[in-house]
Amino acid sequence: MESVEKQQRVSSAKESRLSEKKKDMLSGYLYVAPFFIIFGIIGLYPAVFSIVLAFQDWNGLGEMDFVGLRNFTVVLQDPLFWKSLYNTVIIGLMGTAPQLIVGLILAYFLNMAAVRFTNFFRVTIFMPYITSMVAVALVFGVFFSSNETALANYVIGWFGIDPVSWKTSEWGAKFAISLMVFWRWVGYNTIIYLAGLQSIPKHLYEAATIDGANKVQQFMHITIPLLKPFILLTVFMATVGALQLFAEPTVFLGSSAFTRDEAMTVVMYLYRDAFNLGSFGTASATAILLLIIIVGAAALNTWLTSGAGRRKKGA
Amino acid sequence: MSEHVKKRFKPGNIPVYIALGFASILSIFPFYWMFVMATQPSAAYNSIPPTLLPGGMLIENFQKVLDTIPFFQAMWNTILLCSIVTIIVLLISSLSGFAFAKFSFPGKNFLFICILLTMVIPPQLGLIPQYYLISQLGWLDTLFGAGVLFLLNPLGIFLMRQYISESVPDELIEAAKLDGCSNFRIYRSIVLPIIKPAFATLGIIVFTLVWGEFLWQFTVLRDPSSYTLQVALASLNNSFNVDFGMLLSGVFWATVPLILIFLIFNKWFISSITEGSIK
Structure with a gap:
């Protein structure tokens, strides 16, 4: 009698186990579904549509015309495309390379055991990152205004440099935009490097000190190699971000953003094609070219960075 | 206790403090300057030496923002x-x-x-x-x-x-x-x-x-x-003759709320960066 009851209980438990499994499966699919539904509509479909559009002539309203590779040849033969790519790369280099180096130095200082007030320094150095790109571009836009009396001109006057017309000169515009990118992102990189430095076990340095390695040697042979994942991450993010630059130059230049070419970036070129000139086909072709450039540059930079670390380790 | 002893001020670290202090000042200065310009008439922008102290137009400039x-x-x-x-x-x-x-x-x-x-x-x-x-x-x-x-x-x-x-x-x-x-x-x-x-x-x-x-x-x-x-x-920023006082007043009032939230919850903000990127 008792054993029958037990058997029944066991079998009903088994049954509920099975249906439990099915329920879990169902819940699993149900809970991950929203992402995939939204991604399908606003991620995948536009990406595929973009690739189709790149081979069409279309102004967004009328019929699409298949034109083969013509959009690509139009873009690639447009001097303004190459100028915008050149601008993007130059501003990217000037804005991001110093950012990573200074970030590393600041993080190293903040991580020194004997330094006090680190929380104050950390918060102030990180604060620019909280500010929006638009706000930064507007403040720098006034600082680097085209007036002769711009504060930036006053500052360079200390060094005996003549006033610059920051918004309309080739290097003035590039320098101002690079500087605002630099200012906004230094703190971000500092925080990431600081987290990296704090993850390095202290006893490695103690052992190296006992072995007679000086601070520079310790930095080159312990800090840099162990920090490599963090450096790779920041180089990757900075490369991808730099090639997508849009808000800073657009807002900095204001009404002349799409009419002058000193600081036009690739995304601005794309935006102008699509929304000012109504040429969705060439804009889509530009988007695909930019995607290829971003993937290539990110791969190249990641490869270079990891290579540099390896050589140092071997030496 | 030992942490406390370790963190005592060391004269040898003065260059480090100077570097960090310099970085901090450069990080904060644009915020301060934005505030100063938000309280000045547009003409103050042209003065030499530059205006570095707040004026009395805080409300007027913001009123102009609200009108625009x-x-x-x-x-x-x-x-x-x-x-x-x-x-x-x-x-x-x-x-x-x-x-x-x-x-x-x-x-x-x-x-x-x-x-x-x-x-x-x-x-x-x-x-x-x-x-x-x-x-x-x-x-x-x-x-x-x-x-x-x-x-x-x-x-x-x-x-x-x-x-x-x-x-x-x-x-x-x-x-x-x-x-x-x-x-x-x-x-x-x-x-x-x-x-x-x-x-x-x-x-x-x-x-x-x-x-x-x-x-x-x-x-x-x-x-x-x-x-x-x-x-x-x-x-x-879309006209050729922008009133800088008005412009920076707009930026100032749009930036203040987020900065205040950041200063209160700065630990959360900073750890969100490291957790969001390192994992």
Whole structure:
């Protein structure tokens, strides 16, 4: 009698186990579904549509015309495309390379055991990152205004440099935009490097000190190699971000953003094609070219960075 | 105690303090200068030596901002947009994260890798079709249109899966199941209370991302009544003769709320950066 009851209980438990499994499966699919539904509509479909559009002539309203590779040849033969790519790369280099180096130095200082007030320094150095790109571009836009009396001109006057017309000169515009990118992102990189430095076990340095390695040697042979994942991450993010630059130059230049070419970036070129000139086909072709450039540059930079670390380790 | 002794001021570190102090001043100066200019007439900008002390036009300049752009409407739009997007992203991410961390279903790993792969697609690849889609739906100039792109947050799912698998014990879920709890009930009564810190981290990431984003909002919001703060501020700079006092007053009042929130919760902000990128 008792054993029958037990058997029944066991079998009903088994049954509920099975249906439990099915329920879990169902819940699993149900809970991950929203992402995939939204991604399908606003991620995948536009990406595929973009690739189709790149081979069409279309102004967004009328019929699409298949034109083969013509959009690509139009873009690639447009001097303004190459100028915008050149601008993007130059501003990217000037804005991001110093950012990573200074970030590393600041993080190293903040991580020194004997330094006090680190929380104050950390918060102030990180604060620019909280500010929006638009706000930064507007403040720098006034600082680097085209007036002769711009504060930036006053500052360079200390060094005996003549006033610059920051918004309309080739290097003035590039320098101002690079500087605002630099200012906004230094703190971000500092925080990431600081987290990296704090993850390095202290006893490695103690052992190296006992072995007679000086601070520079310790930095080159312990800090840099162990920090490599963090450096790779920041180089990757900075490369991808730099090639997508849009808000800073657009807002900095204001009404002349799409009419002058000193600081036009690739995304601005794309935006102008699509929304000012109504040429969705060439804009889509530009988007695909930019995607290829971003993937290539990110791969190249990641490869270079990891290579540099390896050589140092071997030496 | 030993920590305290270690951290005593050492004269040898003076150059380090100078470098850090210099970096701090350069980081803060634009904020201070923005405040100064927001309180000065536009003409103060041309004075030599430059004006570095606040003047008396704080209210007047802001009044001019209010006359030029619908500032409070834009502030409200921004807060509404950021809050709704953040709540939906937290919901989607925590549900998916829960499923990936605690359920087994066929194709789970494949689906998870798919989500990670979507991070690689750069946002402006789809810009034109996305704009076309939103315009076909009649969502231009609406917060729906401005917000829908931000609902995709693969990083959020990744963070939530990580956090839930580490901090929600399997035994607790098993016990709840024996008591006859449904999966959603488990999510609501057991998982949600445990993952509050992860909500704070992801919430800050999403909120500040949407707050500061420009390209997409600039593309779909054309009507001033639908402007978010960033689009409204950018429109202040669109004439050749800009009143700098007015311009920086707008930037100042748009920046102050976020800076205050940051100063109060700075530990959360800073850890959201490291957790969001290192994991």
